[in-house]
Amino acid sequence: MAVQAAGLDPVTAFGLVGICGVGAQWLAWRLRLPAIVLMLATGLLLGPVLGVLDPARDIGALTGPLVSLAVAVILFEGGMTLDLHRLGDARAGVTRLVVIGAPLGWLASTLALHYAAGLSWESATVFGGIMIVTGPTVIAPLLRSARLARRPAQLLQWEAIVNDPIGALAAVLAFEVVLVLRAGHSAGEALLSLGFGIGFAAILGWAAGAGIAWAFRRGRVPEYMKVPVLFVTLMAAFAAADRVLHESGLLAVTVMGLVIANANLPSMTELRRFKEHATVLLVSGVFILLAAGLSSEQIASLDGRAALFIVAVVLVARPLTVLVSLLRSDVPMKERLFLALTGPRGVVLVAVAGLFGQRLAEAGVADGARVGPLAFALVLATVVLHGFSLAPLARALGLASKEQPGLLIVGGSRFTTELGATLKAAEVPVLVTDPNHAHLIRPRANGLRTFYGDILAEAAEDSVELIAYGTLLAATDNDAYNTLVATDLAPEMGRDAVWQVARARDDRPRHALPAQLGGRPFAEGHSFEELERLMREGWRFRATNLTAEYTVDHWKARRPEAIPILRVKPSGELRFIRNRDSVKGEPGARLIALLPPEATSEPRVPEGDTLGGAGPVADLPVPKADLP
Numbered sequence: 001m002a003v004q005a006a007g008l009d010p011v012t013a014f015g016l017v018g019i020c021g022v023g024a025q026w027l028a029w030r031l032r033l034p035a036i037v038l039m040l041a042t043g044l045l046l047g048p049v050l051g052v053l054d055p056a057r058d059i060g061a062l063t064g065p066l067v068s069l070a071v072a073v074i075l076f077e078g079g080m081t082l083d084l085h086r087l088g089d090a091r092a093g094v095t096r097l098v099v100i101g102a103p104l105g106w107l108a109s110t111l112a113l114h115y116a117a118g119l120s121w122e123s124a125t126v127f128g129g130i131m132i133v134t135g136p137t138v139i140a141p142l143l144r145s146a147r148l149a150r151r152p153a154q155l156l157q158w159e160a161i162v163n164d165p166i167g168a169l170a171a172v173l174a175f176e177v178v179l180v181l182r183a184g185h186s187a188g189e190a191l192l193s194l195g196f197g198i199g200f201a202a203i204l205g206w207a208a209g210a211g212i213a214w215a216f217r218r219g220r221v222p223e224y225m226k227v228p229v230l231f232v233t234l235m236a237a238f239a240a241a242d243r244v245l246h247e248s249g250l251l252a253v254t255v256m257g258l259v260i261a262n263a264n265l266p267s268m269t270e271l272r273r274f275k276e277h278a279t280v281l282l283v284s285g286v287f288i289l290l291a292a293g294l295s296s297e298q299i300a301s302l303d304g305r306a307a308l309f310i311v312a313v314v315l316v317a318r319p320l321t322v323l324v325s326l327l328r329s330d331v332p333m334k335e336r337l338f339l340a341l342t343g344p345r346g347v348v349l350v351a352v353a354g355l356f357g358q359r360l361a362e363a364g365v366a367d368g369a370r371v372g373p374l375a376f377a378l379v380l381a382t383v384v385l386h387g388f389s390l391a392p393l394a395r396a397l398g399l400a401s402k403e404q405p406g407l408l409i410v411g412g413s414r415f416t417t418e419l420g421a422t423l424k425a426a427e428v429p430v431l432v433t434d435p436n437h438a439h440l441i442r443p444r445a446n447g448l449r450t451f452y453g454d455i456l457a458e459a460a461e462d463s464v465e466l467i468a469y470g471t472l473l474a475a476t477d478n479d480a481y482n483t484l485v486a487t488d489l490a491p492e493m494g495r496d497a498v499w500q501v502a503r504a505r506d507d508r509p510r511h512a513l514p515a516q517l518g519g520r521p522f523a524e525g526h527s528f529e530e531l532e533r534l535m536r537e538g539w540r541f542r543a544t545n546l547t548a549e550y551t552v553d554h555w556k557a558r559r560p561e562a563i564p565i566l567r568v569k570p571s572g573e574l575r576f577i578r579n580r581d582s583v584k585g586e587p588g589a590r591l592i593a594l595l596p597p598e599a600t601s602e603p604r605v606p607e608g609d610t611l612g613g614a615g616p617v618a619d620l621p622v623p624k625a626d627l628p
Contacts, residue, residue: 013058020046021284036138036346036383039284040376043291048299053292064358067289070282071168071351072238072253077279078164078348079257080272093151093331094158097339101159101325102166105132108317117309117374120367122178123360127371129170130353131313131378134160135346138383142344142390149399150465152335156342164348168250171356173198176245179363197245205252208237209259216265227274230260246359250352273491283347290354291376298373306374310381318343334397341393344386345379405470406430407574410455410485412439413528414535416475419565420448422541422592426568431469433460434476456488471574472498474519477528479503486519495520499576501528522576523594524563531594534563538597541565546585555591556580562593 008016024042028035046053055063110128113119119127139160143153176194212233215221221229237256238249260271319340326336353375360368394400406429409416420430420443432443433451440450451464472493474482482500490498500519504527523531542562544555564577570588577583585591 008053008058010059010062013053013055016046016053017285017288018281021288022281024288025280025284033387036135036287036350036379037387039287040291040350040380043288044294044299046288047292048294048296053288055289055293059289063289063293064355067286067351067355068242068249069235069238070286071348071355072249073234073278073282074286074348074351075164075168075250076234076253076257077276078161079254080261081161081257093155093326093329094162096325096329097155097159097322098162098166101321102132102163102170104324105163105317105321106170108320109313112309112312112317113374116305116312117370118305118367119370119374120365122365123357123367123371126171126174126178126356126360127353127374129172129174130167130349130356130375131317131345132163132170133167133345133349133352134163135344135349135379135383138344138346142386148390148394151331152338152394152399155331155335155339159339160346164254168254168348168352169198171352172245172248172250175356175359178360178365179246182363193245197241197248198251200244201241201248201252202255204237204241205255206259208233208252209256209263212256212260213263213265217263226271230271230274231278286351286354287347290350290372293354294373294376298369301370302373302377306377309374310378313378314343314382314385334399338393338397338399342386342390344382345375346383350375350379405572405574406468408433408455408464408466408469408472410434410472410474410482411476411528412436412441412443412450413475413477413532414442415528415531416473417442417446417448418535418541419473419592421446422543423568424448426543426590426592428568428572428574429468431464433464439476455485466492469493470497471576472519473576474498474500475528475531479528482528483518487517490519501531502526504529520576520578522578523565524579526563534594539563539594540597541592542595543568544591544593546587546589546591548587551587552583552585552591555585556583559593559595562595564591564593566592568592 020042021039024038025035028038047055059066106128109131110121110124113124113127113131114121117124134156139156143156148156173194176197180189180193212230215229216226234253234256237252240249241252242249261268265271322340322343323336326339329336331339354372357368357371357375360371362368391400407420407423409420409430409432412432412434416432420432423430424447429449431449431451432440433453433455434440435452435454437452440452443450451460453459453463455464466489470493472486472489474485476482479501483503486498486500498519499522501523502521502525503518526534544550546552546555564580564583566574566576567583567585568574568590570586583591
């Protein structure tokens, strides 16, 4: 039973929604849980359980329009992710999952809703269209934790991204048909109205996107106004299309995002950051509002038939859709099975389903109010199920990397080759990339994986599985390029995981850069030239195992001349070391440091004590901790 509480004023309600939504996402990040689950639980706690927040009571008539605009921005973000040049070898599979899978998924979901959940054909058809959508915002973090192979990961991600707007469009079509039939219009009038509305929305979205691209490319809009102009144009296109055909604004903004994504604009980085920040805020708000708006009666309607519906979707509708879509394709059977058993639903499903559930109820469809609760139940069940099963399933089918997260090194040199060889001996995955083919000769000769090309190029997105590498080291002979790479990849990999050799003249005020540019320094602040000089003078790497008997303090006392480079934690996580004072390590960790020639020039010892790329050497007396 909900606790009765006095109503909140709209400003307080907005503040509470923002704090709880963003707070839930932050807590999910800290606990490494799907954010959608915590946001759902928070909304239910605030609304039906405690009665603290009731959107209809506290915000009033603005709730519906706010949710509609938020969904529009979320779908625009999905459209802006559709860069068609990045499909790679997953293009054929994604095409099948969209062209064949979307209609088949609509049909299968509608049947499951009608026969398993007991919805009317009207509600089942509208909600079935929405269920084409999976969940790119949910799938991305799941793929990160499962460390899936590139092609099945691309298939899952692109299916979710492309089907987001298609699911919304299917819901629009079904909903308009329901309205037309209830209004008693003829089939010809209905088709004419739908065709005109959809065509107008598509043309308007294309024109808005093309206009933005033209204005930005020609410099017609100053940099500081690009995001505001984009946002205002988005809202205007949504509102204009919605005036012609109800909910067709969702199609307009999706097409607009698609056009902008493929316009190759130089300002795409800023625009992507805008959409990412806006989406985080709006997703939080939509989830809290929709969950808090559920009534006790709606939650009570989730009976055994709702559970039967979820089972039918997970075990029948989804597998049937994927297996039929990929029949006789070049996608291996293991990947087909993995895709068939993986279909988490996410933000767009809940947001659009909640929106259309309200619309159906307002139109007089008796069970329209059940759409929202069923959507929440499906999202919660699939996110929890796949959150725990995706990684084990991928490993069982041989589609997940069994290696620990590795190191991506940008720049081939003596220093990086020796470091890579040392990590390879410690069974840490290493990839060396360089736009200069000659710089990769030494890494290849040492058996390291290499990628010839610019790590920032589109070709690298198709060839390099960044998800397999948890740490980046920018260490070319070009300080400016190192800074560019570290700055560009930091948002994707995390700033704490991006490191860079010190810039040659960074200690001078005229050359020092702001903290937000570049990666984090390490190795006592040695520059590329200094590290290469040490390697030419005979310095070598040594990996040292820390134990309860041989601690960091022992290592420091024994190695006063060593330059600490990085630490490999027992979990496999890599952490570069800024200087000797910051050296830490627990039993089971491994320290990798540079040693001078005099520390590595004694006679050889029988076995075990090795240096990266240099073979066995002596270090008498040899402690048991000093092992590769």
